[in-house]
Amino acid sequence: MNNGIIIIGGGASALMLASLLPKNSATIIERNAQPGAKILISGGGKCNITNEVMGSGYYVGESSFIQESLDLFDQKALLKWLENRKLRPVLRKESQYFCPQSAKELLDLFLKESKKQKILLNEKVTEVHKRGDFFRVKTDKRTLSAKYVVVASGGLSFPKLGASPIGYEIAEHFGHSIVKTAPALVGFTVQKEQFFFKELSGATTDVAIKVNDRVCKGSLLFAHKGISGPAVLDTSLYWEKGKIEVDFLPNFSWESIQKSKKQLSSLLPLPKRVTKAFLVQLNLDDKQGVKTTAGELLLLQTLNHYSFAPAGTFGYSKAEVTKGGINTDEVDAGTMMSKKTEGLYFTGEVLDVTGRLGGYNFQWAFSSAYACATGMKPYL
Ligand SMILES: Cc1cc2nc3c(=O)[nH]c(=O)nc-3n(C[C@H](O)[C@H](O)[C@H](O)COP(=O)(O)OP(=O)(O)OC[C@H]3O[C@@H](n4cnc5c(N)ncnc54)[C@H](O)[C@@H]3O)c2cc1C
Incomplete structure (x- = not known):
């Protein structure tokens, strides 16, 4: 033919x-x-x-x-x-x-x-x-x-x-x-230190992720296998191996936190169960904002630059491209x-x-x- x-x-x-x-x-x-x-x-x-x-x-x-x-x-x-x-x-x-x-x-x-x-x-x-x-x-x-x-x-x-x-x-x-x-345009699997992410499966929050010299903004989804969602998918385009840095509170102003009588889990603009999981990781109690010390505030602020190395990606079977x-x-x-x-x-x-x-x-x-x-x- x-x-x-x-x-x-x-x-x-x-x-x-x-x-x-x-x-x-x-x-x-x-x-x-x-x-x-x-x-x-x-x-x-x-x-x-x-x-x-x-x-x-x-x-x-x-x-x-x-x-x-x-x-x-x-x-x-x-x-x-x-x-x-x-x-x-x-x-x-x-x-x-x-x-x-x-x-x-x-x-x-x-x-x-x-x-x-x-x-x-x-x-x-x-x-x-x-x-x-x-x-x-x-x-x-x-x-x-x-x-x-x-x-x-x-x-x-x-x-x-x-x-x-x-x-x-x-x-x-x-x-x-x-x-x-x-x-690429795919979620990340996580290493041992971030296995607690898996327990947050289904929760979403807006983040800004630094990867090499790029910043990818948007929603992050905690998933069964690790993390996904638009910001993570875009990040995977620029990631090869090594660390990424997630700002879990990209638009949050810390100024008034130590004046508030609300619990930290209500004060931080994250899903409550996400804040609680991070508090456990940081060895902090879910206390009133007014009771947080300067040192504890510094620890909390590490959520603005939470750095970790993904284990890998979800692979070709889940990758959009x-x-x-x-x-x-x-x-x-x-x-x-x-x-x-x-x-x-x-x-x-x-x-x-x-x-x-x-x-x-x-x-x-x-x-x-x-x-x-x-x-x-x-x-x-
Ligand atoms: C779940 C998902 C959602 C997506 N959503 C979007 C979106 O909303 N917007 C966007 O811009 N992009 C999206 N993409 C990406 C987009 O689909 C692809 O980038 C685009 O389809 C690429 O077009 P293509 O023609 O180059 O390849 P494809 O569309 O992949 O077509 C290639 C074709 O070649 C055929 N083929 C392969 N090997 C052989 C062979 N040996 N013999 C004969 N045929 C063969 C395949 O069966 C396939 O039909 C998405 C991808 C996925 C997986």
Whole structure:
């Protein structure tokens, strides 16, 4: 079977690309029974499509590479493209755009738009080679031939939704280097000293977390296995190993605490059981604020810079994304074509580009697909 363009993977990036390419020019190969599985479960079922505040600063990766692609198709262009197809994302949580009702609206739009291409489902790509001007794409069912191949197979996160290392294997076969991958936008497991966190499972509080030279603000959720929640997920993007510092009381003023007759567990703006657990850790009684000594106040103030080293992360099975990936130095930012092999392209999460929480990863999947479609135009 001879195809013009083969797109490996049928996720967000592939579906956008298939929608942008001319009719009957591409074949998507997707190992799942349905394309776009992650779209459906994303953003709590409503898909956080993009963010009003956009820029390479919200990504980990090579910033000029990322910015060049974002500039080709930014959040405004994406929103316009969606609106032209009758999907008007709604603004929530200050700057994040979600589907109005459910993520299915976005998937349905893509399924309609990409109908003009062939989609092979339940078919797993196993190898890609190049002979002369043509690629040979081997699947578990057949071998296909194509003039152009786009690797849009995503990262390693959520293997139950189809994730596989095939993108990295293909890239390496064609001489590309891979920036070390790790689970990201994921919770942390804790070491012995913080095992008491697990007993606080379900409690949430607003925090500011310092990680290297970054500060991630938002909610922290005490979880069964450690800590999670938006601030922690963002922190995981910048963390490799070593300590993080959590400010559990980021906006609290200590001035009046020693004047108050209230108990400490009522005075501190944390869930009561969280304060009580920290008091135990600090060897302090839950006494009236007025009765706390200067030394005890200093101890309490360590909650503004509670420093500890996570044991690790919850892993790929729980991570929203994979950081690291195909080295972007070896890919053209304006077209997503490999600088090593003509006709080979990479889009989406498989590249070493990872966004923060807030719609940045879908925006990247779509912007890189747009760059790829534009880059292919002269050949089609
Ligand atoms: C729980 C969860 C919630 C998320 N929520 C958001 C959100 O709200 N906003 C946001 O911006 N991002 C979110 N993300 C991240 C976002 O889903 C991804 O960054 C995005 O889907 C990446 O798009 P992609 O096309 O590069 O890869 P994917 O969407 O992962 O698609 C890759 C596809 O390739 C297929 N594939 C893999 N190997 C093979 C093979 N060998 N042969 C054939 N097919 C193969 C996979 O089955 C998959 O369908 C979320 C992720 C998760 C897991």
